[in-house]
Amino acid sequence: MPTGALARAFFGIVFNTVYCTAKGRDNGFGNGYMWANSLEAGKQMAQHHKKPVMVIIHKSWCTACKNLKPKFATSSEIQSLSKYFVMVNLVDDEEPESALFAPDGSYIPRIMFLSPNGTIDHEIYNEDGSNQHKFFYSRPEQIAKSMKKVLDKYNLEHFDV
Template identity: 40%
Template sequence: MLRWVLFALFFGICASAGEQKRKTPASESLSRGWGNGVTWIKSYEDGLAKMAKSKKPLMVIHHKKGCPHSEALRKAFSSDKSIQKMAKQDFFMINLVEETTDTNLAPDGYYVPRILFVDPSKAVRNDITGKYSERLFTYDPKDMGLLAKNMKKAKLLMHSEL
């Protein structure tokens, strides 16, 4: 366990596996600070159902309250106007503070923050990744340009493949 904590600290991620799930208070906004102008979906299952009907891709953000890396990414994400616009118009958006039981949403492990794209066929797009080989689906605050590029790629791929 200590090795994992040291690895996580070195590579700028926060551990999330094995923690008890906490319920989100009803009064807390589903945006959790990731963008109040964006329509956030309540659960992964709801997102899959809505996505299948509309053919819009799903963007899933895994994060953790109190994780400095998640908090820094949240601030960068919520302040980037182009990302917020795409999130609002082109995607169904989910931000999860609890791990899902769907192992497809952890293709290279349970760490936070991580961002995955799911296409309307319900396939996690393992070909849309960040720049880190040891944690493929994470982005740093300075990677907002890459995230925007990947959002555009997800949107284009999903429209051309369906």
């Protein structure tokens, strides 16, 4: 085996292992979830495992974020659906600078979904929420409903909504 191919194989194994086992912080959203340690790691895990990504963008000082955290952390429905997702939560300065992650404003918290290939899916949003802040969720059942829509859209699992 040529040296270049051997090096690529070695680094491929190392990076797949690192991204598939790296555990991120829960930032209050629950340690019962497997969190990716960054958005980029989450995207790579999603492509490798062919799973969609759930991205939570929040701030440590935000009252609405603080109110959502315990509800999210203890939701058995979200926990059971999360096994089909790569879970990413981005706090404070980890928020992506791209306007794609703030299509209708930079309010918080925002929950967005990415396809398994890493493309932001603006068609999945909180249909029970505000038309002005489509990616704002305040209740676990709203989040679970969107998670089911994502899984149904990408034919990963069928759920009755």
